[in-house]
Amino acid sequence: MIARTLAGGALADLDRDDVAQNPVKISVHDLNMYYGNVRALHGITMDIKERAVTALIGPSGCGKSTFLRTLNRMNDTIPGARIEGIVTIDGVNIYAPDVNVAALRRMVGMVFQKQNPFPKSVFDNVAYGPRLHGITDRAFLEHRVEESLKKSALWDEVKDRLHTSAMQLSGGQQQRLCIARVLAVNPEIILMDEPASALDPLSTAKIEELIHQLRKHYTIVIVTHNMQQAARVSDYTAYFYMGSLVEFGETKGIFTNPEKKETEDYITGRFG
Amino acid sequence: MDHKLFKKDVHWGEWLIQKALLLAGISSILIIALIFIFLFREAVRFFHTGTPMDLIGKWVYDDWEERNVFTMMWQSISEVPKYSLIPLICGSFLVAFPATLISAVLGIGCAVYLSEIAPYKVRETLKPALELLAGIPSVVIGFVMLAFIATFVQDLFHTKFRLNAFVGSLGVSLAVLPIMITISEDAMRAVPKELRDASYALGASKWQTIFGTVLPAAVSGISAAVILGFGRALGETMIVLMATGNAALVTGNIFSSVRTMTANIAAELGSVAQGSEHYYALFLVGAVLFTFTFVLNLFSEIVLSKMRQKLRM
Ligand SMILES: Nc1ncnc2c1ncn2[C@@H]1O[C@H](COP(=O)(O)OP(=O)(O)OP(=O)(O)O)[C@@H](O)[C@H]1O
Numbered sequence: 001m002i003a004r005t006l007a008g009g010a011l012a013d014l015d016r017d018d019v020a021q022n023p024v025k026i027s028v029h030d031l032n033m034y035y036g037n038v039r040a041l042h043g044i045t046m047d048i049k050e051r052a053v054t055a056l057i058g059p060s061g062c063g064k065s066t067f068l069r070t071l072n073r074m075n076d077t078i079p080g081a082r083i084e085g086i087v088t089i090d091g092v093n094i095y096a097p098d099v100n101v102a103a104l105r106r107m108v109g110m111v112f113q114k115q116n117p118f119p120k121s122v123f124d125n126v127a128y129g130p131r132l133h134g135i136t137d138r139a140f141l142e143h144r145v146e147e148s149l150k151k152s153a154l155w156d157e158v159k160d161r162l163h164t165s166a167m168q169l170s171g172g173q174q175q176r177l178c179i180a181r182v183l184a185v186n187p188e189i190i191l192m193d194e195p196a197s198a199l200d201p202l203s204t205a206k207i208e209e210l211i212h213q214l215r216k217h218y219t220i221v222i223v224t225h226n227m228q229q230a231a232r233v234s235d236y237t238a239y240f241y242m243g244s245l246v247e248f249g250e251t252k253g254i255f256t257n258p259e260k261k262e263t264e265d266y267i268t269g270r271f272g
Numbered sequence: 273m274d275h276k277l278f279k280k281d282v283h284w285g286e287w288l289i290q291k292a293l294l295l296a297g298i299s300s301i302l303i304i305a306l307i308f309i310f311l312f313r314e315a316v317r318f319f320h321t322g323t324p325m326d327l328i329g330k331w332v333y334d335d336w337e338e339r340n341v342f343t344m345m346w347q348s349i350s351e352v353p354k355y356s357l358i359p360l361i362c363g364s365f366l367v368a369f370p371a372t373l374i375s376a377v378l379g380i381g382c383a384v385y386l387s388e389i390a391p392y393k394v395r396e397t398l399k400p401a402l403e404l405l406a407g408i409p410s411v412v413i414g415f416v417m418l419a420f421i422a423t424f425v426q427d428l429f430h431t432k433f434r435l436n437a438f439v440g441s442l443g444v445s446l447a448v449l450p451i452m453i454t455i456s457e458d459a460m461r462a463v464p465k466e467l468r469d470a471s472y473a474l475g476a477s478k479w480q481t482i483f484g485t486v487l488p489a490a491v492s493g494i495s496a497a498v499i500l501g502f503g504r505a506l507g508e509t510m511i512v513l514m515a516t517g518n519a520a521l522v523t524g525n526i527f528s529s530v531r532t533m534t535a536n537i538a539a540e541l542g543s544v545a546q547g548s549e550h551y552y553a554l555f556l557v558g559a560v561l562f563t564f565t566f567v568l569n570l571f572s573e574i575v576l577s578k579m580r581q582k583l584r585m
């Protein structure tokens with residue numbers, strides 16, 4: 001029996017009980033984040049489960065992308081950005097002074113809102129990450145590329161044109177290529193910032209299907225503006241508003257019976 | 273037909289501006305076309321008296337060897353005037369190649385620093401300083417080369433000639449440097465931030481991102497800068513006139529004096545009788561030079577538009 005959600009549409013038929021038993025992968029404690037003097041995140045505390053999909057929802061500018069970027073320290077590249085609080089992955093504080101940020105980013109991959117393949121061949125795009133880390137063995141790279149493209153459900157579409165430019169792929173294929181590129185460095189966590197917002201419905205469905213597959217092996221945190229999508233793909237949902245975490249819990253609960261009025265208003269579209 | 277949907281909105285000001293701009297555009301194209309036509313018309317007249325073979329060399333009786341020898345020389349004031357383009361083309365390339373090489377190495381390095389590494393404040397001070405470099409009159413660069421650098425180079429390399437192709441190319445590289453930096457920096461900055469982010473997110477360091485993503489994505493723009501810089505180097509006149517020694521020799525020795533196509537025209541056109549064979553020969557040199565730079569510019573334009581296509585996402 002699949003419950004109708006407040007946002008309309010259905011919840012995904014995920015094996016949610018299984019996920020509830022999973023250990024915590026990412027633990028965020030009292031996280032504040034500043035752009036210069038502007039505070040973008042206010043005391044976020046949440047635990048993200050391993051091998052589950054956690055969706056971040058909320059109105060534009062509420063800090064979803066900012067939060068996501070604190071998890072792989074991409075905010076480090078923004079001048080003036082600064083954080084307070086603790087983020088641990090597998091119990092290790094990723095903001096500890098001697099953390100190897102490159103190694104962290106290998107472990108925590110990121111897929112961006114706008115598909116951003118390199119203007120290189122399909123093969124070179126996927127091999128970019130492994131090559132960064134010193135792998136030059138051709139056979140090994142070929143194997144890794146094929147494996148990653150299969151995992152991202154792109155292999156059949158590109159296996160005959162691995163050496164043509166990635167810019168010739170369709171938008172949806174490019175986005176799956178970007179996912180393959182992340183998978184090629186063997187991450188444990190994948191962050192996705194509105195990965196389907198620039199895509200047509202069919203490509204979006206493919207990405208969602210892919211997220212279902214990946215969920216079994218990776219911890220996924222996804223930002224989305226599409227309530228039905230959040231309901232369809234996620235196990236947990238976090239509602240952000242103005243830099244604060246308003247409500248966080250199992251997607252089933254949030255979408256059928258939210259605790260807070262603001263959450264309900266947002267999900268039902270009476271807000272934002 | 274007097275319904276309001278059929279009434280035209282009249283904006284006289286806009287109409288006027290549009291036509292004026294059109295006129296400006298057309299006239300600049302027209303001027304270039306006229307230069308082109310004039311140059312080539314005068315150049316072709318050389319062949320009323322000369323032959324295409326003359327442009328390569330002539331069989332001249334050599335008093336020393338007591339026989340005819342094939343000489344490739346530019347000797348316009350002589351009993352048997354010789355108008356071989358070979359020493360001039362050779363001189364031009366012997367200056368332009370090293371100049372392009374030097375300014376490419378310096379310029380691309382500088383562009384990488386400016387676009388990828390320099391903190392905001394440093395960049396905002398360095399860029400205007402570079403504009404100043406671009407504003408130095410070439411005669412001043414030529415003078416500095418002739419008066420100071422030439423001596424320095426001679427002391428360093430113990431060259432036979434104080435003024436030579438190398439000294440000239442040093443000066444020309446300075447003149448070409450600003451355009452080299454500007455265009456390659458533009459090319460690197462045109463690389464979308466999203467691509468750098470993708471690289472960093474995969475665990476790349478700054479230098480890995482520069483070499484793995486930024487430079488490859490900007491390679492067409494950088495090539496265009498080099499090609500355009502080469503065209504500029506070929507066309508540079510004042511510096512080479514002052515610093516290369518102006519001996520029209522066929523040589524591959526960079527420390528030899530040379531005479532470039534540009535310096536040759538500048539040095540001789542002022543004192544030549546209009547309508548003479550010599551006069552037309554100089555135009556021919558001009559036409560050859562123009563063809564070289566035109567093709568180079570065209571080529572760099574094509575390369576640049578290729579790059580814009582490639583980066584379009
Ligand atoms: N690089 C930055 N420098 C300064 N302020 C920033 C920067 N990036 C984001 N902000 C600010 O931080 C706040 C949160 O932005 P963020 O991009 O995280 O929102 P978001 O929830 O992802 O919004 P959207 O749904 O539109 O993507 C906004 O007020 C934004 O203006």
Ligand SMILES: [Mg+2]
Nearest residue numbers: 064065066193
């Ligand atoms: Mg965002």
